[in-house]
Amino acid sequence: MSINSQKNQSYISDSRADLARRAAGSQRHSGGRTVLTWVLRFGALLAYGGYAWLLWTLWRGLEPHISDDLTVKIAGHAVGAHQVREKLFDSGLWLLVILPFVLYLEALVVGWPKAALRRILFERNASIRMDIANIVADQAQVLRIAGRLMTFGLSAAAGTWIHDQIARHTGVSIGLSALPYALQIGGYFFIYTFFDYWTHRLDHTTLFWPLHRYHHSTEDFCVITALRQHPAAFTPVFLINMPMAILGAPVDQMILINLIVTLIGLVIHSGIDSDFGFIGQYVIQSPVHHRLHHILDYKANGVGHYGLLPLWDRLFGTWKGDADQSLAIGVDEPYNQGFGFWKDIVRDYVDFGARLFRLVTGKPILPTPPAE
Numbered sequence: 429m430s431i432n433s434q435k436n437q438s439y440i441s442d443s444r445a446d447l448a449r450r451a452a453g454s455q456r457h458s459g460g461r462t463v464l465t466w467v468l469r470f471g472a473l474l475a476y477g478g479y480a481w482l483l484w485t486l487w488r489g490l491e492p493h494i495s496d497d498l499t500v501k502i503a504g505h506a507v508g509a510h511q512v513r514e515k516l517f518d519s520g521l522w523l524l525v526i527l528p529f530v531l532y533l534e535a536l537v538v539g540w541p542k543a544a545l546r547r548i549l550f551e552r553n554a555s556i557r558m559d560i561a562n563i564v565a566d567q568a569q570v571l572r573i574a575g576r577l578m579t580f581g582l583s584a585a586a587g588t589w590i591h592d593q594i595a596r597h598t599g600v601s602i603g604l605s606a607l608p609y610a611l612q613i614g615g616y617f618f619i620y621t622f623f624d625y626w627t628h629r630l631d632h633t634t635l636f637w638p639l640h641r642y643h644h645s646t647e648d649f650c651v652i653t654a655l656r657q658h659p660a661a662f663t664p665v666f667l668i669n670m671p672m673a674i675l676g677a678p679v680d681q682m683i684l685i686n687l688i689v690t691l692i693g694l695v696i697h698s699g700i701d702s703d704f705g706f707i708g709q710y711v712i713q714s715p716v717h718h719r720l721h722h723i724l725d726y727k728a729n730g731v732g733h734y735g736l737l738p739l740w741d742r743l744f745g746t747w748k749g750d751a752d753q754s755l756a757i758g759v760d761e762p763y764n765q766g767f768g769f770w771k772d773i774v775r776d777y778v779d780f781g782a783r784l785f786r787l788v789t790g791k792p793i794l795p796t797p798p799a800e
């Protein structure tokens with residue numbers, strides 16, 4: 429038995445043992461569960477409602493004081509009120525509203541013993557610690573700065589500039605602004621998922637795989653896994669953000685689309701054991717289909733389910749059928765996980781660089797065939 433298949437075996441048996449343990453746990457809980465669980469769930473609902481109300485009240489109190497011509501200086505840069513608002517919506521809203529909402533929702537559906545929130549708080553394995561470390565480094569701007577350095581500034585490239593140039597020189601301004609607002613959002617979401625689908629296919633090619641492998645290195649879905657992204661993964665900048673801007677998606681609508689995409693991203697990396705029925709077949713990817721995309725023995729079966737909108741998988745022949753939450757996930761390459769994640773970032777970046785170098789010098793991207 430090769431090292432890889434031994435590793436697969438141990439993952440699968442670990443995962444089966446884990447499932448058996450969880451099943452035993454849930455049976456133990458089932459007796460006195462009903463009343464107490466519903467009381468706790470109702471309490472949690474009230475707590476989340478109170479939390480959301482508190483945030484909303486704070487925002488309502490604060491908003492009138494943020495005048496439009498207000499500018500503050502941060503690290504020598506003048507930042508206007510509209511940028512502060514965008515920043516709040518861009519990173520504050522998901523962190524304070526969307527993330528707690530999905531964690532709460534998942535706990536409600538899968539029950540507290542299996543909840544990602546409980547495991548993040550009290551039972552952190554190496555995979556979960558890496559996800560937490562990623563969020564902390566991202567919020568502290570460390571990953572963003574690292575990403576700009578690794579991509580030589582490309583990760584901050586702006587497509588709105590190109591759109592404006594086209595409009596200025598040709599008089600043609602593409603966009604959906606003639607449509608009602610809801611249709612614009614729906615239309616841009618549809619277009620976004622198309623670009624996202626093909627970007628994701630590209631990320632799975634031999635050249636780009638090291639940068640995307642970083643995301644696939646998770647061994648445990650815990651909602652925040654969605655945010656485990658390599659800082660140098662620059663394909664979305666050119667293949668999603670830029671075309672969206674050229675197609676005239678206004679900044680405020682892009683922020684909304686990003687929030688919707690973030691929400692879906694968090695849900696599909698949850699432990700919710702559902703295929704979402706008809707919705708999961710065509711409209712929005714389900715957690716179990718995304719789990720199948722993360723399958724550990726991807727080399728044997730090939731991955732499918734690239735699209736946030738499953739319709740694209742149906743149309744382009746990458747729909748792989750159904751799955752469940754018992755599938756073992758991960759990649760063959762060893763990862764440090766935990767707080768040693770920065771070594772994984774560097775290793776994957778160097779790996780991508782080496783593959784790119786071989787490509788431009790006319791050599792095969794991989795020096796030797798991958799081990800079977």
Ligand SMILES: [Zn+2]
Pocket residue numbers: 628632640644721
């Ligand atoms: Zn992928």
Ligand SMILES: [Zn+2]
Pocket residue numbers: 643654697718722
């Ligand atoms: Zn994923």
